[in-house]
Amino acid sequence: MRNIHSDSSIKNRKLLQQIVFVAAFFLFSFQAAIAQKQHISVKDSLDGAFDLSDYIIYAHGFIVVPTIITEPALGNIGGAVVPVFLKKRPPVVDENGKKRFINPDITGGIGMYTGNKSWMAGGFRSATLVKPKILYRVMAGYGDMNLSFYENNLPNGSDQEFKLNFKSTIFYTQWLKQFRNAKWSAGVQYLFLNSKIKLPDINLPPPFVKPGDIKSTVSQFGGAIQFDGRDNIFTPDKGIRLQSDFFWSDDAIGSDYDAWRVNLSAIGYYPLTKKLIGGLRVEGEQAFGSPPFYLRPGINLRGIPAARYQGKTSIVTEAELRWDLYRRWSLMGYGGLASAFNNWDQAFAKPVVYSYGTGFRYLLARKFKLRMGIDVARGNEDWAYYIVFGSNWLR
Template sequence: MDKKLSHQIVLLIIIFCNTAFAQNDSTNVSDSIKKEKNIKFNPFPYFSHNKVLGYYYGGGGMLTYRLQKEDTISPRSTTGAFYVRTTNDTWFSVLFTQMYFNEDKWRVIAATGTGLYNFQTYTELPDSEPDFYDYGSRSVMLSAKVYRKVYKKNYLGLGYYYSRTKTRFEEAATDSISNNNSLQMLFLRDTRDNVYYPKKGSKLNAMFTLYPEWMGNVNNFGIFNAYYNRYYGIRNDKDVLAVRAYAKVATSTLDFQRQVVINGIDLRGYTDGKYRGDGKVDVQAEYRWNFLPRIGLVGFGGLGTLYGSEFSEFNGSLYPSGGFGVRYLAIKSTQMRIGLDVARGKDDYAIYFRIGEAF
């Protein structure tokens, strides 16, 4: 699957699943927990905009529930679906589930989806100057991950990811078809006080993905992804300082569908697909200023670099990101916030309608 599309899907899954529950580390059962409905339905809208895809619109719904009614340590599990379309005829739909059980000793995450992604890439064709060229990718994906707590807040896990992508460039006469089957080795350390709006603690997530030839892949190689989020309560925990570091490293040169693009939650403000390569590293920070009980502002900034681009001048260059946003506390019980971000990148910009924080 094209990485931009898969990042959008993963980002939406994380955002929408996280709005449904808050982490509860206490073994005491409060009256509110005793009386809560075991199954709740939560509809959600989605709206956003960037200069390439145009306006996004769509939404979906999800069920939140406890797999074991008396298990008040595990977060509520979630199962749902969503559909998003843009004004340039990009669309995608996803079914997803996140299940927590046995006092949060086990976590299972699964998703399947399909979509059509009309985007652009920056490249140089024979006898022409570098320029943007349109392409369309039709994709189908399936993902499943299982985590087991091994010590305190540390988890080990295994995952499987399958995707089939058919890509056609505006200058090409034939389609490029990519079939990927991969195995994932997973590590998670999660000490956040709240999985939706943490004010202290951290999350370390590391994944090594193998594409072995015996699973039908053309080449045998691996990709390492990792991120670390840290949260600090400020002004007696009214505000939050959040910092994030992200890295992607591949063991060999990647094909077009598996390359990384500078965009998304890691360096907001990039939407045109210009900076693409085999890996990237970036850091960012965000201050969440809650100056009124239900209204707040955020300011963020970051810096990253890229390697493995076809343009040597892109490799090792610095890519800044910065912007601000407004937040509204929509649901007090989960601390779920909605808002709008305006971000600026290198020769690019973006506007994001957000349900939940970026990280």
């Protein structure tokens, strides 16, 4: 965990104990009720180990997922309850005679509260229109969030932190049409974000905050193309996922900002041996025009707080190894390098951001290849820890 004052550590520890208790009560009380009603076993039929596959399949598509939030930018500790409805889809045979596997439809909500008094409520849906071969995502929410942003590279060589409060309403949707080869898809996306920002009580406001940012509306329309050849969507053992997408923001579509944003992402997994899985992630983001400061490209890397490093361009690389050590238990090792900058002629001129760490995974649901565990990471400045459901690279 990050180094903080002792009184804050005591408060966070007490909050963590409360969250763990409530999460355990929610999860196991619900599981017990369903299991008693339908006589669902939580032991796997192959190895007799603890396994939630049958519980997920036979709980009429409903599961409550209590989650511990460990993002440093949100106070290091918090909790969320995520009720999720699952609808399993059988594979279909396309007109070309090939079998097409369909991801489960997922509909859910989220309620979140963290150690720095941030909270959020919302809902989401990810599903497939099978006959027209359309993948779609929809999410909406409202949050009252306390986040830190930084003015980097001051004349004295240091960075200054500014704590801001955001009251925001968000809506996002994406619709992708699958090609004849269903691993390929392309389509459109849209983002709406309305925010009211409360500045810290200091004499000088943050230099990166413009008057128009205090109360603003972002409306962005864009497109995306994707290739997804992973063997499963939760914890892949092999395969790659490639995506390129863009957003366009303009007053013509109701936005207070004129800007473009382009994103590139490549994530791949490869079995080096029978029990050693290697993974590699390379992602880049480029902004053009005048986006709001809170949507500038940033660094998404374990061990680095969100929005700690920003610029008009960000590049992130990360590699990991998963060693399936014993039965369902796995050991993780990973490391990454990243940079955020404003001009390409100054690329990597700033100190390169790095992180490294280790963790473990447990095969929680064998039939879904779903693993869960904990990662501990060290960044440039501090330690952080993460509760990982599925994969840290879920996209």
